[in-house]
Amino acid sequence: MNITVCVKRVPDTETRIRIADDGKEVMRDGVKYVLSPYDEFAVEAALQLVEEAGDGQVTLLSFGAEAARESLRSGLALGAHKAVLLKGEPTMDGLATARVLVSELEDGDAGLILFGVKAVDDDQQQVGPMVAEMLGRPCATSVTAMEVGDGVVTCRRAVEGGQEVVEMDLPAVATVTKGRYEPRYASLRGIMMAKRKPMVEKPAPEVEPGLVVERLEYPPRRPEGRIVGEGVGAVEELVRLLREEARVI
Amino acid sequence: MADVLAVAESKRGVLAGISREVVTVARTLADSLGGSVAVAATGASAAGLGVYGANRVLNVESPRLGAGQVDVWAAVLADHIRCEGYQAVVFAATATGRDLAPRVAAKLGAALLTDVTGVTVDDGEVVATRPVFAGKALARVRAQGSPVLLSIRPNVFSPRESPRDAAVETVTTDADGVAGGYRVKGFEASQGVALDVTEATIIVSGGRGMKGPENWHLLEDLRNALGETAALGASRAVVDAGWRPHAEQVGQTGKTVTPKLYLAIAISGAIQHLAGMRTSGVIVAVNRDADAPIFGVADYGVVGDAFEVVPRLAEAFRDLRDD
Numbered sequence: 001m002n003i004t005v006c007v008k009r010v011p012d013t014e015t016r017i018r019i020a021d022d023g024k025e026v027m028r029d030g031v032k033y034v035l036s037p038y039d040e041f042a043v044e045a046a047l048q049l050v051e052e053a054g055d056g057q058v059t060l061l062s063f064g065a066e067a068a069r070e071s072l073r074s075g076l077a078l079g080a081h082k083a084v085l086l087k088g089e090p091t092m093d094g095l096a097t098a099r100v101l102v103s104e105l106e107d108g109d110a111g112l113i114l115f116g117v118k119a120v121d122d123d124q125q126q127v128g129p130m131v132a133e134m135l136g137r138p139c140a141t142s143v144t145a146m147e148v149g150d151g152v153v154t155c156r157r158a159v160e161g162g163q164e165v166v167e168m169d170l171p172a173v174a175t176v177t178k179g180r181y182e183p184r185y186a187s188l189r190g191i192m193m194a195k196r197k198p199m200v201e202k203p204a205p206e207v208e209p210g211l212v213v214e215r216l217e218y219p220p221r222r223p224e225g226r227i228v229g230e231g232v233g234a235v236e237e238l239v240r241l242l243r244e245e246a247r248v249i
Numbered sequence: 250m251a252d253v254l255a256v257a258e259s260k261r262g263v264l265a266g267i268s269r270e271v272v273t274v275a276r277t278l279a280d281s282l283g284g285s286v287a288v289a290a291t292g293a294s295a296a297g298l299g300v301y302g303a304n305r306v307l308n309v310e311s312p313r314l315g316a317g318q319v320d321v322w323a324a325v326l327a328d329h330i331r332c333e334g335y336q337a338v339v340f341a342a343t344a345t346g347r348d349l350a351p352r353v354a355a356k357l358g359a360a361l362l363t364d365v366t367g368v369t370v371d372d373g374e375v376v377a378t379r380p381v382f383a384g385k386a387l388a389r390v391r392a393q394g395s396p397v398l399l400s401i402r403p404n405v406f407s408p409r410e411s412p413r414d415a416a417v418e419t420v421t422t423d424a425d426g427v428a429g430g431y432r433v434k435g436f437e438a439s440q441g442v443a444l445d446v447t448e449a450t451i452i453v454s455g456g457r458g459m460k461g462p463e464n465w466h467l468l469e470d471l472r473n474a475l476g477e478t479a480a481l482g483a484s485r486a487v488v489d490a491g492w493r494p495h496a497e498q499v500g501q502t503g504k505t506v507t508p509k510l511y512l513a514i515a516i517s518g519a520i521q522h523l524a525g526m527r528t529s530g531v532i533v534a535v536n537r538d539a540d541a542p543i544f545g546v547a548d549y550g551v552v553g554d555a556f557e558v559v560p561r562l563a564e565a566f567r568d569l570r571d572d
């Protein structure tokens with residue numbers, strides 16, 4: 001079974017976000033970009049499933065700027081077989097992104113299409129199930145482990161208070177979160193081989209976004225805190241403050 | 250039409266508390282748009298939500314709406330929204346709502362704003378504020394087209410009473426248009442996890458400075474002293490070490506939480522951890538290193554050894570409750 005993994009290039013989680021002068025975008029210079037951490041889990045899941053089955057290929061698909069090439073190469077270095085880059089500028093509108101991805105996915109032969117549970121830039125958490133709806137396929141979200149059986153895939157999902165088990169008919173879609181799939185590191189050989197793996201680039205279709213970012217702001221600063229004291233001696237005063245000043249207990 | 254639909258949430262036959270927040274936001278929007286509020290619920294009656302401003306309550310039943318069948322619920326909701334022509338639909342940004350809302354949005358071809366923390370109407374259009382980059386920035390976003398779907402972050406909008414005489418209807422549907430192919434097989438409750446971090450109003454979160462899972466009884470004891478709405482959280486270092494389950498991880502690659510009170514015990518306060526908890530109401534930090542970055546966001550800090558401070562703190566909270 002072939003598997004396609006949709007991956008997004010996002011600023012590293014260490015990055016300090018600086019808002020550009022127009023107040024609508026974040027500054028890109030000096031920012032280190034990475035594959036979104038949850039997408040790494042999805043790539044790992046795809047590699048493990050294909051290795052277990054002993055057949056099938058893993059394709060990476062990204063909609064993004066030309067620089068997303070690097071991120072795709074890093075996924076190829078981990079063992080994915082080929083990559084497709086739809087060149088364009090993604091917006092916060094997940095529906096528009098889903099439409100772009102579907103333009104490529106609808107003619108594909110992937111038995112499973114995997115996503116990260118969310119991209120850690122816009123944190124919209126929506127593209128995976130949207131793509132599934134557009135393709136008319138079942139979709140499990142927040143998946144921690146998968147088992148492929150005869151025409152079905154059984155998923156464990158992280159839900160409030162526990163794990164839910166869901167069975168889906170193939171072809172299917174899943175969004176992956178932390179669980180069984182700890183990302184591997186690229187080997188030197190993997191990095192060398194990635195340079196020769198196929199990467200198709202084409203312009204993304206134009207899709208009008210339904211969401212417009214009018215302004216970005218820094219979150220309000222938290223009021224200056226204070227050190228109540230040292231060691232057990234501070235406990236009494238802390239409890240008093242929580243009760244009388246903050247009134248939270 | 251300028252009506253607004255609130256999608257209530259229930260769990261094991263009980264209406265979830267967040268439903269009140271969802272209706273409150275729907276009421277605010279409807280007042281600005283000049284429409285009325287309907288609530289849709291399944292699994293538990295939403296009749297009580299008239300208090301928060303619902304004009305109409307739809308309790309939906311279907312033999313196919315078993316627990317967790319989000320595919321069926323999404324299809325039923327999309328059909329209803331299409332028929333009634335709502336201008337806005339409000340969901341809860343809980344695990345359930347985050348799973349449900351994008352499905353409904355795609356069926357309707359509607360834009361979706363996830364995890365909204367503020368919302369207004371401007372020029373007849375919905376304008377929402379939502380955190381991006383894990384809370385390192387806030388985006389003010391205008392949604393075009395109708396309907397507009399949004400999910401609201403729990404614990405941000407306080408429920409506000411605005412009583413209406415809600416007409417309660419029971420709607421039965423066979424949901425036969427649903428494709429199927431998605432079958433919920435079972436649910437396994439996490440061991441010992443009573444309350445999810447995202448649902449708790451108080452969180453006791455432990456970091457690597459707790460030294461090992463064998464010391465977690467200290468944090469459990471503190472949690473217990475804080476009552477039934479308190480939950481345990483953890484830093485990623487703790488989860489990666491296998492001391493605690495990922496369900497408890499707070500941060501950029503864990504849960505985003507907004508409790509009333511967040512206690513960070515022996516957590517250094519890395520940027521990815523702060524991303525998940527910096528919008529908490531009140532933050533308390535206990536750390537033996539006075540220079541730990543966590544003190545930069547803490548309202549109240551105690552510099553000291555967690556192994557000494559935590560038991561004393563539990564004792565003090567217990568004394569308070571006994572009074």
Ligand SMILES: Cc1cc2nc3c(=O)[nH]c(=O)nc-3n(C[C@H](O)[C@H](O)[C@H](O)COP(=O)(O)OP(=O)(O)OC[C@H]3O[C@@H](n4cnc5c(N)ncnc54)[C@H](O)[C@@H]3O)c2cc1C
Pocket residue numbers: 013037455456457458459483484485486487498499500501502503504514515516517518519520521522525535536537538541553554555556
């Ligand atoms: C892509 C990515 C995503 C990440 N996502 C997350 C995330 O979602 N959540 C998250 O938490 N982290 C995340 N991290 C990890 C983060 O960078 C930190 O490594 C992690 O938060 C550190 O955990 P900690 O504070 O428990 O441990 P440490 O940084 O080791 O801090 C331990 C603290 O305990 C204190 N201490 C030690 N002993 C005692 C004692 N006896 N009493 C009191 N204090 C004591 C020390 O002074 C220290 O401040 C992520 C990292 C990356 C790269």
Ligand SMILES: Nc1ncnc2c1ncn2[C@@H]1O[C@H](COP(=O)(O)O)[C@@H](O)[C@H]1O
Pocket residue numbers: 006007008036038039061062063064090094097101114115116117118119120122123124125126127128
């Ligand atoms: N521009 C993109 N290109 C490829 N995949 C994407 C893109 N945006 C989002 N995704 C996928 O959708 C998931 C959820 O993203 P989001 O809905 O933006 O949080 C991500 O983890 C990716 O797997």
